[in-house]
Amino acid sequence: xxxxxxxxxxxxxxxxxxxxxxxxxxxxxxxxxxxxxxxxxxxxxxxxxxxxxxxxxxxxxxxxxxxxxxxxxxxxxxxxxxxxxxxxxxxxxxxxxxxxxxxxxxxxxxxxxxxxxxxxxxxxxxxxxxxxxxxxxxxxxxxxxxxxxxxxxxxxxxxxxxxxxxxxxxxxxxxxxxxxxxxxxxxxxxxxxxxxxxxxxxxxxxxxxxxxxxxxxxxxxxxxxxxxxxxxxxxxxxxxxxxxxxxxxxxxxxxxxxxxxxxxxxxxxxxxxxxxxxxxxxxxxxxxxxxxxxxxxxxxxxxxxxxxxxxxxxxxxxxxxxxxxxxxxxxxxxxxxxxxxxxxxxxxxxxxxxxxxxxxxxxxxxxxxxxxxxxxxxxxxxxxx
Numbered sequence: 001x002x003x004x005x006x007x008x009x010x011x012x013x014x015x016x017x018x019x020x021x022x023x024x025x026x027x028x029x030x031x032x033x034x035x036x037x038x039x040x041x042x043x044x045x046x047x048x049x050x051x052x053x054x055x056x057x058x059x060x061x062x063x064x065x066x067x068x069x070x071x072x073x074x075x076x077x078x079x080x081x082x083x084x085x086x087x088x089x090x091x092x093x094x095x096x097x098x099x100x101x102x103x104x105x106x107x108x109x110x111x112x113x114x115x116x117x118x119x120x121x122x123x124x125x126x127x128x129x130x131x132x133x134x135x136x137x138x139x140x141x142x143x144x145x146x147x148x149x150x151x152x153x154x155x156x157x158x159x160x161x162x163x164x165x166x167x168x169x170x171x172x173x174x175x176x177x178x179x180x181x182x183x184x185x186x187x188x189x190x191x192x193x194x195x196x197x198x199x200x201x202x203x204x205x206x207x208x209x210x211x212x213x214x215x216x217x218x219x220x221x222x223x224x225x226x227x228x229x230x231x232x233x234x235x236x237x238x239x240x241x242x243x244x245x246x247x248x249x250x251x252x253x254x255x256x257x258x259x260x261x262x263x264x265x266x267x268x269x270x271x272x273x274x275x276x277x278x279x280x281x282x283x284x285x286x287x288x289x290x291x292x293x294x295x296x297x298x299x300x301x302x303x304x305x306x307x308x309x310x311x312x313x314x315x316x317x318x319x320x321x322x323x324x325x326x327x328x329x330x331x332x333x334x335x336x337x338x339x340x341x342x343x344x345x346x347x348x349x350x351x352x353x354x355x356x357x358x359x360x361x362x363x364x365x366x367x368x369x370x371x372x373x374x375x376x377x378x379x380x381x382x383x384x385x
Contacts, residue, residue, distance in 0.1 A: 021056040053300020054266040084263030089289035092274035110377040112252035113352035117359035123335040130328035143333020151237045159330045167326025171318035188305035217295030230331040233338025245276040260371040269296035
């Protein structure tokens with residue numbers, strides 16, 4: 001019980017993304033409570049970084065799995081994601097209310113450009129970490145071009161898988177490590193595939209929007225490497241440009257709100273799912289937020305259940321380590337392409353361009369927390385009407 005209260009406290013105070021989340025976990029779960037050692041936590045985080053899904057969420061879920069098995073892991077996932085899910089659903093309902101009552105969203109005019117600046121800065125931060133050689137630059141540039149020219153949700157898995165396969169061919173560059181026998185429990189993967197196929201079939205037969213939304217987010221949650229900054233362009237391509245469930249302004253508002261809501265950045269999925277159901281009223285929006293949250297978080301949990309038991313042996317394979325280079329470069333390319341697509345409509349107006357530039361300068365040369373920058377943008381929008 002104390003452990004779950006600690007997770008709840010983290011979920012209500014963890015602003016700033018995976019890096020900040022990790023430091024807070026070390027402080028509370030390692031140094032204060034001693035649930036696991038710092039070395040164990042860092043190993044779990046390394047595992048989560050090479051799996052699809054939200055790394056912070058998978059890390060706390062893996063801690064629950066380590067100390068209490070699958071029941072505690074599921075409870076950890078629920079407690080960690082619940083505050084952000086509730087806040088983002090309420091935010092989506094609030095924006096729908098403003099639109100329905102023809103209340104101007106002009107006060108949010110600084111928020112969209114700020115969100116684009118956050119995405120640009122995130123892409124830059126990712127690129128600094130993963131782009132180190134000519135091969136990575138090639139994967140990056142090809143991903144940017146293809147994702148920009150073909151903004152389809154199907155382009156995402158193609159680029160990520162292709163990047164991983166191509167990079168794995170250079171496994172000889174990696175040091176050989178002594179390998180032991182891998183014992184694999186296939187049940188989590190079988191369950192993951194079964195849920196994916198069942199959701200796709202039921203959604204096709206019934207044409208039920210909640211079921212189709214669950215399948216959409218479940219599929220995306222199964223393919224996202226690199227965290228929330230990579231998920232954002234995937235959702236933008238599918239739900240704004242491809243399916244038109246949300247407008248540009250609505251999506252950008254959700255992007256900005258993830259900076260002032262504690263917990264996982266993947267909570268953007270809750271916001272998108274809720275607004276996708278806005279024609280069905282408040283009840284529909286609550287259902288949309290719930291199915292989107294369940295869909296985006298469940299695949300990463302199944303992958304943790306699958307990979308955790310044999311991670312120590314899996315990471316010794318050179319092909320696995322080599323593939324990460326291509327996966328991360330392709331993910332980074334997707335993020336940059338989305339930033340370009342979102343910035344394009346703004347270039348003919350001086351105010352959003354200056355807002356993007358100013359936000360980038362603040363992020364680059366100060367240590368002001370992101371949520372304070374967004375709050376300042378909202379206040380500025382209210383003052384300058």
